[in-house]
Amino acid sequence: MSFVSYVECTVCGAAHDFTRPLNVCEICGQMLAVRYDLPKVAAAVTKQDLAARPPGMYRFRELTPLADGEEPVTLGEGGTPLLPLPRLAAHLGLGTLWAKDEGQNPTGSFKARGLGMAITRARTLGAPGFVIPSAGNAGGAAAVYAARAGLPCVVIVPRGTPPAAIFEAQIAGAHVFTIEGSIATAGKVVAKVAPLLGWFDLSTLKEPYRLEGKKTMGLELAEQLGWRMPDVLLYPTGGGTGLVGIPKAFEELVGMKWLSGMPPRFYAVQADGCAPIVRAFDDKAEVTTAWDNPTTHAAGLRVPSPFAGRQMLRILRDSGGGAVAVSEQEIQDAQRLIARVEGIWTSPEGAALVAALQRLKDADAVTRGAEIVLMFTGAGIKYDPPALPAPVDLAGSETEILAQVRRAVGR
Ligand SMILES: *Cc1c(COP(=O)(O)O)cnc(C)c1O
Numbered sequence: 001m002s003f004v005s006y007v008e009c010t011v012c013g014a015a016h017d018f019t020r021p022l023n024v025c026e027i028c029g030q031m032l033a034v035r036y037d038l039p040k041v042a043a044a045v046t047k048q049d050l051a052a053r054p055p056g057m058y059r060f061r062e063l064t065p066l067a068d069g070e071e072p073v074t075l076g077e078g079g080t081p082l083l084p085l086p087r088l089a090a091h092l093g094l095g096t097l098w099a100k101d102e103g104q105n106p107t108g109s110f111k112a113r114g115l116g117m118a119i120t121r122a123r124t125l126g127a128p129g130f131v132i133p134s135a136g137n138a139g140g141a142a143a144v145y146a147a148r149a150g151l152p153c154v155v156i157v158p159r160g161t162p163p164a165a166i167f168e169a170q171i172a173g174a175h176v177f178t179i180e181g182s183i184a185t186a187g188k189v190v191a192k193v194a195p196l197l198g199w200f201d202l203s204t205l206k207e208p209y210r211l212e213g214k215k216t217m218g219l220e221l222a223e224q225l226g227w228r229m230p231d232v233l234l235y236p237t238g239g240g241t242g243l244v245g246i247p248k249a250f251e252e253l254v255g256m257k258w259l260s261g262m263p264p265r266f267y268a269v270q271a272d273g274c275a276p277i278v279r280a281f282d283d284k285a286e287v288t289t290a291w292d293n294p295t296t297h298a299a300g301l302r303v304p305s306p307f308a309g310r311q312m313l314r315i316l317r318d319s320g321g322g323a324v325a326v327s328e329q330e331i332q333d334a335q336r337l338i339a340r341v342e343g344i345w346t347s348p349e350g351a352a353l354v355a356a357l358q359r360l361k362d363a364d365a366v367t368r369g370a371e372i373v374l375m376f377t378g379a380g381i382k383y384d385p386p387a388l389p390a391p392v393d394l395a396g397s398e399t400e401i402l403a404q405v406r407r408a409v410g411r
Helices: 038-044 047-051 057-063 086-092 111-124 137-149 163-171 183-197 209-224 241-255 276-282 309-318 328-342 348-362 398-409
Strands: 004-009 032-036 082-084 096-101 130-133 153-158 175-179 232-236 265-271 322-326 371-376
Touching (some): 032 038, 032 209, 038 241, 057 111, 086 096, 086 328, 086 348, 111 130, 130 183, 153 163, 163 175, 209 241, 232 241, 232 348, 241 309, 265 276, 276 322, 322 348, 328 348
Parallel strands (some): 096 371, 153 175, 232 371
16 A cells, blocks of 8 residues: 555646556656645654654655555665754854755765655566666666666766766666767657667656655655744755655645645756756746756756756745856855865755855845755765865975975964
8 A cells, every 4th residue: 555646747637547657647748746645644654653763765655656565776865964054154144054965865966865766666667677868966876776676777978977977877787878968968869768678767857756755855854844844945956856846745744734834935046057947937937948058067957958847937936936046166166165164065066055045145035034954965076076276295304294284284
């Protein structure tokens, strides 16, 4: 028994049978979402039950699409800390600031949650293999969870993808390909190759299970805040799985009467070199249009035509939030700042949030009284580091070496 009622198209509302592997709506081709019998979930589990369970994303089992007894394909994803950022808050002139440090997941990014869930479900429903277009971390995560499931995986990434993500996919035995262009070019090949191989297409939000994994970030966040929602949440936005998933989590918890009150104002953060959501938000458009020549070192943000643009724009507007783009220089500076003042080497995507927060503060869009959460989606170690000076090379006699150290430290 699972608590799923049906799988619903987020645009035309058509209900789908969830006992078959699903990708997009079979009527209109749009994004699907899993819907639960929330009163039944609320009757089956209490907050006290939950508190006694081990950490990790499957502690929220009743709000996942897993069938009774279904064993997850897992590497221990989820259960990441919600870290207070007092020094960064003081630096920015803000009050309560938190980071959900998703870099502590297996594979060093929150992609582990989504791909772990998607591969679990697709395997149970009979998928013989997987195909994924990726800007980097999703491909690495798909490869390792496919390996964990003992199934083959094709990963297609744009040229120039951070090498660590490519190596991660290769060492896990995936068939890895690079292609000129962006994740959009890779996606076009995947759409043709997946049916040809008969393998499951894991493209962002073109199947309903990955969202259920990403959603667990919102479930954890509510629990870590003592069953409350923050006032403001910043999300580094590419395909938008988390930006759609976190409000879905809050909505479900409200439906279970575990949460009450207003959801946070959601802000999508993108890079100046690829900001289709920011442009569509500013233009008051209902859907995004493709961004030409996307460029940014924040690989996860290099998504020129997100499939769920419509759903993301609705969330930003309904919550009273917004969308902010920041420069490559701001991202690099922010990455060094967070590491120096809080000890967190976050990915460029996470660092972009800090640059965006500075902008929001300067524009009085956020104030000192607001409780703010930043989603630090990945670990900095998976990327080329920002420009740093070379370390002082110690050479010469022992006296000279000691003098060099004292001079550098200033003591
Ligand atoms: C994929 C990725 C993103 C973007 O996430 P979406 O849910 O696709 O918007 C942000 N940061 C990192 C580190 C990523 O790997």
